[in-house]
Amino acid sequence: MELLGGGRTSRFQRALVEEQGVAVSAYAFSSSDSIATGMIGVGATPASGVSLETVEAALETELAAFLAEGPSEDALERAKSNIAAAAIYARDSQTAMANWFGASLVQGMSIDDIVGWEARIRAVTRDDVMRVTDTYLNGQNHVSARLLPGETG
Amino acid sequence: MKFQSLLAAFAANVLAGCALAPSTQPEEIDAEAVMEDATSGLANVEVVESPGGVTAWLVSEPSIPIIAVNAAWRGGSASDPEGLEGAANLMAYMMNEGAADLDSRAFGARMEELNMAFGCSVSADWTSCTLRTLSANADDAFDMMRSGLTETRFDDEPMARAVREKLVQLKQSETSPRAIARRKMNAALYPDHPYAREETPESVSAATREDLIERRDVLMARDRLLVVVVGDITAYDLALKLDDVFGALPATSDVVEIPEAVLNMAPATPIVAPLPQPQTLISFSAPGPKRADEDFVPAYVLNYILGGGGFSSRLMDEIREKRGLTYGIGTSLRGSAHLGLWGGRTQTKNESVQELIDIAKAEIARLRAEGPSDKELADAKAYLTGAYPLGFDTNSKIAGQLMYVRQNDLGLDYVATRNDLIDAVTREDLMAVADKYLDPEAFTFVLVGEPKGFE
Numbered sequence: 001m002e003l004l005g006g007g008r009t010s011r012f013q014r015a016l017v018e019e020q021g022v023a024v025s026a027y028a029f030s031s032s033d034s035i036a037t038g039m040i041g042v043g044a045t046p047a048s049g050v051s052l053e054t055v056e057a058a059l060e061t062e063l064a065a066f067l068a069e070g071p072s073e074d075a076l077e078r079a080k081s082n083i084a085a086a087a088i089y090a091r092d093s094q095t096a097m098a099n100w101f102g103a104s105l106v107q108g109m110s111i112d113d114i115v116g117w118e119a120r121i122r123a124v125t126r127d128d129v130m131r132v133t134d135t136y137l138n139g140q141n142h143v144s145a146r147l148l149p150g151e152t153g
Numbered sequence: 154m155k156f157q158s159l160l161a162a163f164a165a166n167v168l169a170g171c172a173l174a175p176s177t178q179p180e181e182i183d184a185e186a187v188m189e190d191a192t193s194g195l196a197n198v199e200v201v202e203s204p205g206g207v208t209a210w211l212v213s214e215p216s217i218p219i220i221a222v223n224a225a226w227r228g229g230s231a232s233d234p235e236g237l238e239g240a241a242n243l244m245a246y247m248m249n250e251g252a253a254d255l256d257s258r259a260f261g262a263r264m265e266e267l268n269m270a271f272g273c274s275v276s277a278d279w280t281s282c283t284l285r286t287l288s289a290n291a292d293d294a295f296d297m298m299r300s301g302l303t304e305t306r307f308d309d310e311p312m313a314r315a316v317r318e319k320l321v322q323l324k325q326s327e328t329s330p331r332a333i334a335r336r337k338m339n340a341a342l343y344p345d346h347p348y349a350r351e352e353t354p355e356s357v358s359a360a361t362r363e364d365l366i367e368r369r370d371v372l373m374a375r376d377r378l379l380v381v382v383v384g385d386i387t388a389y390d391l392a393l394k395l396d397d398v399f400g401a402l403p404a405t406s407d408v409v410e411i412p413e414a415v416l417n418m419a420p421a422t423p424i425v426a427p428l429p430q431p432q433t434l435i436s437f438s439a440p441g442p443k444r445a446d447e448d449f450v451p452a453y454v455l456n457y458i459l460g461g462g463g464f465s466s467r468l469m470d471e472i473r474e475k476r477g478l479t480y481g482i483g484t485s486l487r488g489s490a491h492l493g494l495w496g497g498r499t500q501t502k503n504e505s506v507q508e509l510i511d512i513a514k515a516e517i518a519r520l521r522a523e524g525p526s527d528k529e530l531a532d533a534k535a536y537l538t539g540a541y542p543l544g545f546d547t548n549s550k551i552a553g554q555l556m557y558v559r560q561n562d563l564g565l566d567y568v569a570t571r572n573d574l575i576d577a578v579t580r581e582d583l584m585a586v587a588d589k590y591l592d593p594e595a596f597t598f599v600l601v602g603e604p605k606g607f608e
Contacts (some may be wrong), residue, residue: 018258018314046319047321089219092548095526
């Protein structure tokens with residue numbers, strides 16, 4: 001999800017925001033902090049004058065392209081590096097550390113899991129990414145939510 | 154800082170995979186000694202002056218291999234030229250959108266490769282930039298900051314993108330209750346002051362590349378610059394870096410000085426901005442002490458009692474707890490370099506607006522007439538002093554705290570003496586500021602919604 005919409009060089013930013021100019025922002029996230037199923041999601045805010053249909057279609061197109069092509073080696077390295085570096089930055093904050101430990105332990109993970117986070121991120125391969133993408137983002141049923149303007153009096 | 158380095162060292166040990174030590178009975182803790190230790194050691198600041206004359210306040214903290222750099226230049230969006238409202242904002246956006254040989258994409262990719270974050274923003278009176286980097290990548294990260302600031306490309310694609318984003322934000326603010334309230338309040342209090350100027354679709358689209366370069370040369374001169382650095386870097390290494398990063402900026406510039414804001418008297422009735430929604434946003438403002446005023450510290454304590462202290466405050470107690478009229482009401486001392494305001498904000502259903510205003514005014518008058526109880530004063534001091542160290546628990550927060558001290562000229566020892574200032578406030582001090590500032594009729598009220606009885 002970092003590759004798709006995590007930051008400045010993500011696919012959504014480059015394609016939807018910069019090249020096509022159809023969105024002013026786009027994001028992709030994964031939320032795995034739960035005991036049952038996790039959730040992944042993508043979204044975007046359209047630029048002025050652009051319809052939600054256009055933006056949704058652009059998201060779908062970019063997702064399909066990612067499914068077909070996968071990430072470049074550079075992009076994969078950057079994504080892994082930034083997720084791993086976030087673990088170092090997190091050490092600056094007692095609150096962040098406490099939340100991380102607490103949330104992980106509550107869900108049944110171990111301290112070794114937390115300690116080993118950086119190493120596990122760095123060990124992710126392109127094949128891993130494509131396998132997960134195919135499992136969760138390829139043709140799965142998904143829910144779309146659109147925020148529309150209200151009826152004004 | 155002793156607390157932070159202790160806890161960070163603990164975290165580092167755990168991350169290294171050592172087993173947790175078995176817990177033992179805690180020893181008796183001398184709370185007062187701990188508190189004094191915590192505040193006096195909150196930020197051990199060294200003043201670092203570079204050979205080129207740039208001064209930084211440094212807290213050298215090697216326990217975590219990261220560095221936080223905050224830079225602020227005196228001058229911001231209030232100085233935008235007529236018709237170019239939004240230029241400073243656009244300039245700030247462009248600082249990390251390409252520099253020298255790296256276009257926007259390449260600059261962004263390089264920042265990610267270095268695991269660094271660099272960006273800029275503006276407020277009415279300040280232009281600010283921050284850098285966050287791993288100390289392992291410090292040399293490259295500082296160089297990216299240097300390049301972003303002084304070799305900015307201002308390319309067409311990112312500029313057009315910034316304008317697209319801004320146009321959407323302006324559209325959103327047309328129906329945002331807070332934005333509407335802000336505009337109405339500014340227009341009521343100081344319509345002719347630079348603080349009341351607004352970005353428009355025309356003004357944000359009008360800025361050219363040359364306009365942005367001009368803004369950078371005027372706003373980001375070295376004699377307007379304050380720097381704060383916290384993290385894994387020594388004074389010696391920092392001194393050299395300061396000239397590397399900031400040396401190519403102009404030494405000086407002519408920024409049009411912003412005048413002091415002279416506030417209009419409050420109108421007799423609230424100002425209403427109709428917006429179709431079931432509840433009304435109520436915003437209220439009156440003249441208040443500026444940061445540099447002697448009145449500020451007692452006013453700050455009094456504000457906690459009036460409405461700054463959340464559930465401990467008079468307004469929350471009367472309006473939410475006792476009457477259920479709002480989810481929340483709060484007050485604060487607001488203001489900037491040339492303006493002092495005391496005000497607050499709340500929301501309630503359209504039918505309850507008059508009742509809420511009446512109670513709020515009555516509570517302001519009551520506090521002014523009777524003053525706080527001894528318990529309220531003691532509790533306010535205990536909270537404000539006790540919570541202060543919590544603002545120093547990350548490198549970024551320490552940098553922010555020290556920048557606040559620098560921007561307001563509070564002095565190098567402020568962090569160590571601030572709690573003493575709070576403790577020294579007397580009941581008489583509070584009565585004096587209440588008398589001066591808390592006249593309920595001095596508050597201008599702005600209502601955004603469809604408040605009943607105000608049609």
